[in-house]
Amino acid sequence: MPTPHISAAQGDIAETVLLPGDPYRAKWAAETFLDNPRLVNEVRGMLGYTGTYKGNPVTIHGSGMGMPSLSIYANELITEYGAKTLIRIGSCGAMQKSINVRDVIIGMSATTLSTPSRGIFKEINFAPCADYGLLEKAVTAARAKGTPTHVGNIYSADVFYDERPDLNEIMIRHGILGVEMEAAELYNLAARHGCRALAVLTVSDHLITHEALPSSERESSFGDMVEIALQAAFA
Numbered sequence: 001m002p003t004p005h006i007s008a009a010q011g012d013i014a015e016t017v018l019l020p021g022d023p024y025r026a027k028w029a030a031e032t033f034l035d036n037p038r039l040v041n042e043v044r045g046m047l048g049y050t051g052t053y054k055g056n057p058v059t060i061h062g063s064g065m066g067m068p069s070l071s072i073y074a075n076e077l078i079t080e081y082g083a084k085t086l087i088r089i090g091s092c093g094a095m096q097k098s099i100n101v102r103d104v105i106i107g108m109s110a111t112t113l114s115t116p117s118r119g120i121f122k123e124i125n126f127a128p129c130a131d132y133g134l135l136e137k138a139v140t141a142a143r144a145k146g147t148p149t150h151v152g153n154i155y156s157a158d159v160f161y162d163e164r165p166d167l168n169e170i171m172i173r174h175g176i177l178g179v180e181m182e183a184a185e186l187y188n189l190a191a192r193h194g195c196r197a198l199a200v201l202t203v204s205d206h207l208i209t210h211e212a213l214p215s216s217e218r219e220s221s222f223g224d225m226v227e228i229a230l231q232a233a234f235a
């Protein structure tokens with residue numbers, strides 16, 4: 001049954017869903033890595049494609065930017081379309097000197113100031129964490145590809161233009177690898193609904209060195225991340 005934000009028919013969404021923030025990354029990844037990709041959603045321009053990877057059905061669907069947006073799509077994909085494995089494929093800013101632009105960061109856990117789940121967790125400081133099986137398979141796939149990869153705690157921020165530089169300093173001092181804006185709520189929702197979730201991120205810019213990936217190089221750098229996510233899902 002179509003939802004307020006997804007017009008796909010039942011059966012048009014695969015149990016495995018890759019979630020980039022950017023709907024055009026969904027289009028590019030589906031057309032580059034899937035066999036027979038077809039458009040299954042374009043409500044509000046949030047593109048979703050379903051195809052196969054090595055014979056396995058996969059949907060690649062935009063999540064939009066930020067946890068409230070991701071929450072809408074992940075909720076509908078899980079509760080109305082039966083998604084079981086959800087892997088975010090996103091960009092992030094590096095927060096440690098040992099990490100370089102183009103490296104991959106896999107989010108073992110995700111620190112936040114708040115999430116859309118705050119209302120139900122109340123006094124509980126729930127620790128959003130990745131599915132270990134997916135994480136292990138993603139690490140194996142990344143090592144096999146030779147992609148420089150870092151695994152650990154990430155920061156899912158509520159704002160891109162942060163007026164609190166002291167927060168980043170505290171995150172850096174506590175070993176946070178990188179900052180992005182969706183993974184924590186994806187992990188919360190996966191825990192609530194008995195799904196598997198993981199965030200595989202490509203470093204697009206560096207909060208300490210201020211280096212940034214030129215837009216001309218983004219696609220080729222993001223390709224490793226997509227392949228790592230697909231291999232983790234089906235290993």
Ligand SMILES: O=P(O)(O)O[C@H]1O[C@H](CO)[C@@H](O)[C@H]1O
Nearest residue numbers: 020021022065090091180181
């Ligand atoms: O590249 P995506 O997947 O959108 O991820 C990152 O980029 C956006 C901010 O520019 C946020 O969504 C952040 O999480």
Ligand SMILES: O=c1cc[nH]c(=O)[nH]1
Nearest residue numbers: 091092093179180181
């Ligand atoms: O959320 C994000 C994504 C990329 N780079 C950042 O600094 N923040």
